[in-house]
Amino acid sequence: MNETVKNILERRSVRSYMSVLPPEDDVALIVECGRFAATALGRQPWFFSVVYDRALLDDITAECKAAAIRSEGEQAGLNFPDTFRGAPMAVIVSADDTERFAEADSANATQNMAVAAWSMGIGSCYIASFRRAFEGERAQEFKTRLGLPLGFSPRFALALGYAASPLPPRKERVEDRVEIIK
Numbered sequence: 001m002n003e004t005v006k007n008i009l010e011r012r013s014v015r016s017y018m019s020v021l022p023p024e025d026d027v028a029l030i031v032e033c034g035r036f037a038a039t040a041l042g043r044q045p046w047f048f049s050v051v052y053d054r055a056l057l058d059d060i061t062a063e064c065k066a067a068a069i070r071s072e073g074e075q076a077g078l079n080f081p082d083t084f085r086g087a088p089m090a091v092i093v094s095a096d097d098t099e100r101f102a103e104a105d106s107a108n109a110t111q112n113m114a115v116a117a118w119s120m121g122i123g124s125c126y127i128a129s130f131r132r133a134f135e136g137e138r139a140q141e142f143k144t145r146l147g148l149p150l151g152f153s154p155r156f157a158l159a160l161g162y163a164a165s166p167l168p169p170r171k172e173r174v175e176d177r178v179e180i181i182k
């Protein structure tokens, strides 16, 4: 089995991290792999915010928690998990709101980065739940702190770091979803 296939098949989401940061050169290469993902019409409508500022990730988590309490009540705030799963850093992929396939393009970049990270021995977790923080009154503050161009919104994040504990068993793949038509 070649290394690319092996990394795709073996990649897992990591939800418990050591505090040590991955080297900046490795992170830059991971982001480069994101930038080389396929995009509709080759338009690359994305923006990558490489967030080493853990306080910003904490603030986004706090706003996610506040939003959960606002819509679902106090109970929703109890034992609220860190939105970035305790990772020491994250890359947030945003995209131009006017681009028709912005969501798919951003997803492609995020998955490329996740596989690249895994191949380099760096754990990651694909995150969408953080978007809740961008639905309330702190949205513009967070967009500014992420350095986003006007008209761009966050789509996905990739938490990055080194796994702190063994990964749970992988879910079985859903069967009967492939049809060979000849």
Ligand SMILES: Cc1cc2nc3c(=O)[nH]c(=O)nc-3n(C[C@H](O)[C@H](O)[C@H](O)COP(=O)(O)O)c2cc1C
Pocket (backbone or CB within 6 Å): 011, 012, 013, 014, 015, 085, 125, 126, 127, 128, 129, 130
């Ligand atoms: C679009 C998308 C959004 C996701 N959002 C979250 C999230 O907010 N939090 C989280 O812990 N995992 C999130 N995940 C990770 C999935 O839960 C994970 O990929 C899935 O359970 C399969 O596990 P694996 O990645 O180890 O194969 C997301 C994955 C995708 C593709």
